[in-house]
Amino acid sequence: MIPSTLPDQISDLYFRIAEVERRARNRKRKGTVVEVGTGENSGKYRAQLSDQNGKRFLTGWLKTRQLGAGGVKIDIMLTKGEQVDIISESGDLTDAQIDFSTYSDDNKRENNDTPLHIKIGDTVLAVSNEGVTITAGVGHLA
Known part of the structure; x- marks a missing residue:
């Protein structure tokens, strides 16, 4: 619904632009695996995306994209400390997945x-x- 007053319309547009920019930033992020899932989270990982003022920003439990997951299965298990690319088509990290691992200064x-x-x-x-x-x-x- 379009707000009825010009100040409210400007405020609404500002909010919408900020949301589009936030989602665009979250479409592809780099992170570091900090937790390897076990039990019901086996095959899933949590990654740290940033550290701001001593507070870590962690993803939820994410699945990884595999080279083969059908008749031919190529299962690569990630390790703690590994740098990964995290993708989300919508820019909302709740539907994100780990795309690939990336070499880093710690893992050359x-x-x-x-x-x-x-x-x-x-x-x-x-x-x-x-x-x-x-x-x-x-x-x-x-």
Whole structure:
């Protein structure tokens, strides 16, 4: 409903513009995983989006987008401290999901030349045109 007076109309427009700008800012945010879900929240994560005046701004429990979630399942489990991109088509974080993980200063890229490089702890699977190399971590059998 359109307000009846000009001052109320201006106030209403100001509110609507502010809401559109807020939602636009929330369409894609960077955050850091601070909680890994267990039990009913298994496969979900909470991320810290900012820290203002000592108060952390945390998301609710978010699902992650996966490379495969049908007949082929590729399930990547995130870890605490991992930087992630959080997307919300509407700009309302209640319908957000974690899009991808992103390298950060705390978790730098280690691979610069192998097309497929999977590392879990000290174990590495490297696939290239030359073949497949598996390097087992300390205390593991190859």
